Amino acid sequence: MNLVTFSGPPSTGKTSVIIKTIDAIKQRGLKVGVVKFDCLATDDDKLYEKVGVPVRKGLSGSQCPDHYFVSNIEEVTQWGIELGLDLLITESAGLCNRCSPYIKEIKSICVIDNLSGINTPKKVGPMLKMADIVVITKGDIVSQAEREVFASRVQTVNPSAVTMHVNGLSGQGAFELSTLLYDEKDNVDTLVGKKLRFSMPSALCSYCLGETRIGKSYQMGNVRKMNMEDDK
């Protein structure tokens, strides 16, 4: 089985792109499944069901969604293998720009959209910097110039990635993306022993543990204070 992980900021078009790509992959006679990770709620699983692929969803609730992803990804992989999938796709919403759920040697795709503004690429962090493939969506509604500027910003932040334009509505570019996702030669039996591409923040403070009161005397552990002095 091949495993690929999609992530990206909310509403950039991850689900739309995955669904269009699944169309192309199915036409090659391959069996695909999807696991969707989210925080509080998602209807994406229904969309995947509609296109007739096996789907599972996991909601992290009060836990950090990326920590939750790593804690569950091995079980998810075994689920895919049991079903006899050729390709298992995971979708996770990147909510904090610091984390990224990418695993070494597992193909990782970051989805980002042209509408998010040209300074977004430099703010996104490891989710963009460490991706193998960067998919840029919503090119249908901005000018050629903006697409070029945006793509060049993405390229500066992650020069090693393959950058592709995919239209999540029409599917333009989805066939081309699909050719990069599945490789007969790749095979994953287990993720045990594999490593994350980038460590997750080590923060653990009183608020992580359920503290709700404000004030210095309630703050313990990894607490960091803003510098409110005038810089000049």
Place this chain on the structure above:
Amino acid sequence: MITLEDIKKISISELRGKYPFVEGFFADQSLEIEQNEKLTFVQFLQKFDEEEAEDRAIDIDVMVNSLVEYVNQMLSFIGDDKENGVDSLTILPGTNKFGEAENFEELTIRKSEIICIVGPTGSGKSRLLADIEWVAQKDTPTSRSILINGEESDKKWRLTSGNKLVAQLSQNMNFVMDLTVQEFLELHAQSRLVENVEEVIQRIISSANNLAGEKFDLSTPVTSLSGGQSRALMIADTAILSKSPIVLIDEIENAGIDRKKALELLVGEEKIVLMATHDPILALMGDRRIVIKNGGINKVIDTSNEEREFLTELNEMDKIVQNLRYKLRKGEVITSLK
């Protein structure tokens, strides 16, 4: 070409001297290199302690390799205009949706040609444009092959983001950046590493005003341009600033821009123009048109002299309709063609 070893040897100031564009890399990676110029890039990164490196999500190996990759991509982007030149594009036949062979031998399109693509909805026009963009090598649903300059192309056109083969213009496109025309064009010119920025901006604005009905100037915010003005600016900018040698157009709408001049501008900048359209005037402006049926190229029609003469007649009719539109806008009552 620069290697990992090279980067490890030279100081940041030497790096900046040799490759001025690295400024963009340092800025977008949020690295403050000022006052650290004497260090090599690796030494600079090693200055961050573990906590700081983690905070900033810096992985030294990844970052250094990124810089090497970036410098090489930019070098190839600036350097080999010759290598990136596209004089012709050849389509070799594949199969239609029923798996039957397409009805042509081979089709070569040259620089400064305008080719129209016509066919019913769902017939495969967009697929043909996508085959060209992806430089298909019998590996798309149509099994077509695309040759560049008569040769099978390497995959660089597919996978590098700087040198895209194809630029696109379509109806739904809008400007979304909150910038004036001047700032917007500067930004685009910088990303293309253009040297004579002011000169290029002047050319674009005057070409755009030549296409647009109502004139605009460099201090106008791009988001407050009218539909026609936006379209005009997009076309002029694509013609003059975009590096892509092929321009795909999905219908240019009628309102507010001179379509004939727009096509002349693109062709004058030595672009190959492919246009999907249902508009008879645009279709006859092309040198040839490709007729798509059931996913395959069914016919290739050269625009004949007879058709060209008819185009003059069509343009007359178009003028009449335009004139009626103009009258409508002014609040007149229209009861005849005059």
